[in-house]
Amino acid sequence: MLQQSDLIFDFASDHVNMSQLGGYSDYPAVIVEQVPHTHLLSYGVEQCESGEEETMETLVAADSLLNMDCPDTLSLEHYSQTFLPSLGDVITSPVTQVTVSAEGIVGAFDQPQWHSLHTNPPAAQLQSKKRGRKARHRRAESPTPDIIVKKDKYNKGGNTLYLWQFLMELLQDRQVCPRYIKWTNPHVGIFKLVNSKAVARLWGKHKNKPDMNYETMGRALRYYYQRGILNKVEGQRLVYQFTSLPKDMIYITDGDGIKEEDDDDHEDISGNDEAASDDSDASTVASSDQSVEEEDSHPPQKKMSCSFRGPAGHRTRAAPRLSGQREPTPRPASASLIQEQHLPIVSAEMLRTLQNLQKVQSLQPAGHASVFKTAQLLGSLCERQAAAETAVDCGGARETPDGRSHPGPKTSQVEAPQLVPLTSSHQ
């Protein structure tokens, strides 16, 4: 059974019947979502009694959030060749053996996995400087718009999570988004570091750099300007913009259950949640414990509303469709910028793929450990989900234990945004 703070990261590779997917067959493999039980993501931060506990609590939050000792969390180790069974409404695609070069992807992908939020080309095409030794192939670089890494790089078990990936992770994590980091304009990839210190500490924790601070992390972010991964939003502090986003990004928005970080965050029953200010610190995560308990007993995650978005692939978690209801929205063949499969992201929809437990059981545990984790989770949730889905059928969307949204009393359903021109610039 999954332990608290367990996350499941897996690619939802589908060598399954793609015909089931209809027009979605070209959807990317990486789908993103948290494990249904939000308590699995407990940040474990005690309620803040004073601002002086910021550091400790932030670090504790980082511990719990990232679960750094757990290779199953952000280590990307499951970016390997994991094949998952798929339900009809789950969009997956093969992610294995993707050979990429600076000239482009060679192999599995014939559709762009990412969409650009800019028209401007990447800033830097870093040229390797050869000296002395015989010329050799370039080492794979971070998946910047034009510089794409080999998939295999992420299979080595290293802690190779780039900062931009990390930020995307946070932006898809309801425990930190919008509390520490939030979208200010998800349509164009603009986000804000609501609590820059906490985010920096989380990053430092992940990188095993206890001295990490926003100044240092900010330097790394500034290097992203040159590489065309990020832009700075002029005139707004702590606000940055991704130049590219995965199409199946989960956008956690400030729904009814989630107040803007700058607003009064009174979801914490204890009243100690002072998550408002930028530097209020990670103690704000303490409220997660509260919410974790709530959500444990009430699987529907009422605190957020989020949606998938993409120029064509936008899907709304808040209103899950049944497999037969999905509308085949074709995906525009825009230029691939960042390979989506590099995202250390989990998918709730992937979890859904595992609902087909019979298929899961046919897998070999040795090669699909995380799959089995998921399967176990799903098995334990199966009954509840069935009940929840019944509720969906009867009364609109409710978030099921596998992460689908439910129309809880406070849940606002976020409609899938309108298609955003890829050339949209930040506002």
Next chain:
DNA sequence: GATGGCCTAATTAGGACTTCCGGTGT
């Protein structure tokens, strides 16, 4: 003994930060 194939360890290049710094703007 020469050659070739395979495997492994060591070396090297280079990417992605990290650290430090001085400076500017709000």
Next chain:
DNA sequence: CACACCGGAAGTCCTAATTAGGCCAT
């Protein structure tokens, strides 16, 4: 004054590519 922000410079860490060497078969 604090903080955000900028970018140069140098350093660290890690990983992939390359090379060298050993072993074995022919």
